[in-house]
Amino acid sequence: MFPTPLAKTSRTWQISYQVLLPVMLIIWLLPLIAVANFSIKPESDFVNGNYWGIPSSFEAFSNYGRVFFESNMPRYLWNSLFITIPTVIGAVALSAMAGFALGVYKFKGNLLIFFIFIAGNFVPFQILMVPVRDLTLSLNLYDTKTGLVLFHIAFQTGFCTLFMRNFIRALPFPLIEAARVEGIAEWKIFLYVVLPLMKPALAALAVLIFTFIWNDYFWAVVLTQGPDAQPVTAGITEFNSQFRAAYHLMSAGSIVAALPPVAMFFLMQKHFIAGLTLGAVK
Amino acid sequence: MSVSPAVPSTHASRPQRGWYKRNEIAITPWLFLLPAMIFFAVYVIIPIGQSFWISLHEWDGLGEKTWVGTANYERLLGWGDANVDRKFSVSFWNNLKWLVLYLLAIPAGLFIALFLNQTVTGIRFYKSMFFFPFVISQVVVGLVFSWFYLPREGLLNAILGFFGAGPINVLGDPTLATYGIIAAGLWPQTAYCMILYLTGLNAVDPEQVEAARLDGAKGHKMLWYVILPQLKPATFIAFVVTIIGALRSFDLISVMTNGGPFGSTRVLSFYMFEESLSEFGFRMGYGAAIAVVLFFIMLGFITYFLYAMYQDEKGAH
Numbered sequence: 001m002f003p004t005p006l007a008k009t010s011r012t013w014q015i016s017y018q019v020l021l022p023v024m025l026i027i028w029l030l031p032l033i034a035v036a037n038f039s040i041k042p043e044s045d046f047v048n049g050n051y052w053g054i055p056s057s058f059e060a061f062s063n064y065g066r067v068f069f070e071s072n073m074p075r076y077l078w079n080s081l082f083i084t085i086p087t088v089i090g091a092v093a094l095s096a097m098a099g100f101a102l103g104v105y106k107f108k109g110n111l112l113i114f115f116i117f118i119a120g121n122f123v124p125f126q127i128l129m130v131p132v133r134d135l136t137l138s139l140n141l142y143d144t145k146t147g148l149v150l151f152h153i154a155f156q157t158g159f160c161t162l163f164m165r166n167f168i169r170a171l172p173f174p175l176i177e178a179a180r181v182e183g184i185a186e187w188k189i190f191l192y193v194v195l196p197l198m199k200p201a202l203a204a205l206a207v208l209i210f211t212f213i214w215n216d217y218f219w220a221v222v223l224t225q226g227p228d229a230q231p232v233t234a235g236i237t238e239f240n241s242q243f244r245a246a247y248h249l250m251s252a253g254s255i256v257a258a259l260p261p262v263a264m265f266f267l268m269q270k271h272f273i274a275g276l277t278l279g280a281v282k
Numbered sequence: 283m284s285v286s287p288a289v290p291s292t293h294a295s296r297p298q299r300g301w302y303k304r305n306e307i308a309i310t311p312w313l314f315l316l317p318a319m320i321f322f323a324v325y326v327i328i329p330i331g332q333s334f335w336i337s338l339h340e341w342d343g344l345g346e347k348t349w350v351g352t353a354n355y356e357r358l359l360g361w362g363d364a365n366v367d368r369k370f371s372v373s374f375w376n377n378l379k380w381l382v383l384y385l386l387a388i389p390a391g392l393f394i395a396l397f398l399n400q401t402v403t404g405i406r407f408y409k410s411m412f413f414f415p416f417v418i419s420q421v422v423v424g425l426v427f428s429w430f431y432l433p434r435e436g437l438l439n440a441i442l443g444f445f446g447a448g449p450i451n452v453l454g455d456p457t458l459a460t461y462g463i464i465a466a467g468l469w470p471q472t473a474y475c476m477i478l479y480l481t482g483l484n485a486v487d488p489e490q491v492e493a494a495r496l497d498g499a500k501g502h503k504m505l506w507y508v509i510l511p512q513l514k515p516a517t518f519i520a521f522v523v524t525i526i527g528a529l530r531s532f533d534l535i536s537v538m539t540n541g542g543p544f545g546s547t548r549v550l551s552f553y554m555f556e557e558s559l560s561e562f563g564f565r566m567g568y569g570a571a572i573a574v575v576l577f578f579i580m581l582g583f584i585t586y587f588l589y590a591m592y593q594d595e596k597g598a599h
Contacts, residue, residue, distance in 0.1 A: 001488055002396075002486060002505070004500075017402070020397075021402075025408060028415075029411065029415075030430075030437065031427060032418075034429070051435045094317050098314065098319070101312070102315070104311070105307070107308070115592070116327070120322060120327060122580065122587065124529060127330055127574065129554070130329075130573070131332035132329050135324070135325075158322060187310065187313075190314070215419035215420065217532075217536070218533065250425065251429075261418070262414070269410060273481070276478075280516040281481055
């Protein structure tokens, strides 16, 4: 293990380490702590210049309440949910199939197609922006959740296929061969042999894609406008103009917007990190 | 022959298998690939070509496209007798700043990972809290940092004031603003690199470390000669995601300064968006030309990444 395990170090370092840990963490999260603090302050604190001190009264309920009942926030949250969940399902389904094809079969162009998926996944969004916006307009899907979902599914398929294919590659191939010898149809092999083994990969991808799509801002701005279809990331900037300089409400809104992926991360931490660090160990 | 058992021959009596059944192994992968390929082609591959095509036109996004050849590029890059578009050159240099400074996330992430790579009570909690900034949307990170930088009330100036320095208006100062945004971007990016390195450190071979220790290696020598070589896969991924993150930077700029003050924080991705979808009119052709330039910058890196991955694939067989 590196660095030297704490148990084998000097007593002074052991104690300093235990002290340093929380101090470093507080410094690291200082901007966030400040915002959390903002979100429970009364408005008068900002007027009186009490920005960073302890709240003079605890106003979390009224601040968060106003976010929920006096703004479009619930609609934005709802939109985000209706954009994110279909995307997760679509991207995971398509890429599980594509990953199966690329991971199990040998055919001409296998590696080429795989590399096109990877390369496409690295492409800057801007090169797609004008044509995708145009396509969405001509399909009459501009400013709809469906328009966003379709694009997100397509784009995320690149990353997910990379992930799925590598995961399937690492499965024991004799299992598939055994199934073939039994005369099981290929699609049944996918459904009954490979898919059950892929549960960890499916979970990892689902959490990751959920976070990516929930946090997307660029495409939300390009493909939607207004509270009918906009997700919470784009909505919060709108919110910004509604509650200009009302830091307590803006902070509460930001925290609400950030919460679902955070909850997802803490609930599914193992899968989340497995997905992000794919290939970091080999 | 006459003693052959009275078992019906399965081979002879089995009906001729269908065409699909005979070619199952050859066809199945294509059936499985088709949906993903169609989606990916329609929304990713074909639009890349379309952007090239649009960049050779003048187009407001609605009416007819007017063919202008390379005029957009000439104006952008200052070919011929035109001067290089000043907004473009500002964006380009800012992109370079992003690229170089964003890479700081890699050593910073390694540093935090080394710090946290201990087994004490509650360390898992600390690890996830340090990773926290990455989970939050860049929009929220942008808002949080805009408040952090507020000229009078911001926490940064409160801290500077405590040490008798400042106050500074980070986002209002054209020379500082880009660095302020990059610092905000480094926050989640460092968290990501940290998690990559923590995973990598987990897999470091303890026997090698012990052997090196017996040989008297420790501290930075151990890190450099024994640990880092084993962290190469993590470093590679950190490098890839950081470069791509730097070139994709858009959200933070849009939220924190909207390109200002005086256009000083524009990067190519933001400038492209501004030209194509601004209130001053929709200059799609010009925007597409900017996107193409950005694409080629990225393509250089993508080619390198794919080459590295290809070497890896070959090694695996």
